[in-house]
Amino acid sequence: xxxxxxxxxxxxxxxxxxxxxxxxxxxxxxxxxxxxxxxxxxxxxxxxxxxxxxxxxxxxxxxxxxxxxxxxxxxxxxxxxxxxxxxxxxxxxxxxxxxxxxxxxxxxxxxxxxxxxxxxxxxxxxxxxxxxxxxxxxxxxxxxxxxxxxxxxx
Numbered sequence: 001x002x003x004x005x006x007x008x009x010x011x012x013x014x015x016x017x018x019x020x021x022x023x024x025x026x027x028x029x030x031x032x033x034x035x036x037x038x039x040x041x042x043x044x045x046x047x048x049x050x051x052x053x054x055x056x057x058x059x060x061x062x063x064x065x066x067x068x069x070x071x072x073x074x075x076x077x078x079x080x081x082x083x084x085x086x087x088x089x090x091x092x093x094x095x096x097x098x099x100x101x102x103x104x105x106x107x108x109x110x111x112x113x114x115x116x117x118x119x120x121x122x123x124x125x126x127x128x129x130x131x132x133x134x135x136x137x138x139x140x141x142x143x144x145x146x147x148x149x150x151x152x153x154x
Contacts, residue, residue, distance in 0.1 A: 025064030
């Protein structure tokens, strides 16, 4: 399974939105600048996140976007599914509840596909946006400390 830029950029945008919306709504332009994403592309991603109920728009001079729910209740899976659709890397008709594959009763590989699909979905659902926000803040703190990881130690 390979995520498109929709999923990768959209997840970065969602984390950025949560990090920077504590004081006021966040503009698309500010997210685009920080994340190096085209504003027009970001508008498309935010529209999908809004349609999925993950972000809310705030109108007015100081308008922008805010998360619709607390970061602890938004999973990476919620964001990726809103942007990418199903995350199942294998679309096996034998796994469908109704009118699946004619050979589903004798197919042994469908169990492999089910486990792979379930594992991916479980993993992205366990990771919350709040976990990524926490990681983001730790990275920011490290970058603000004098010196960097690229300097040679003596």
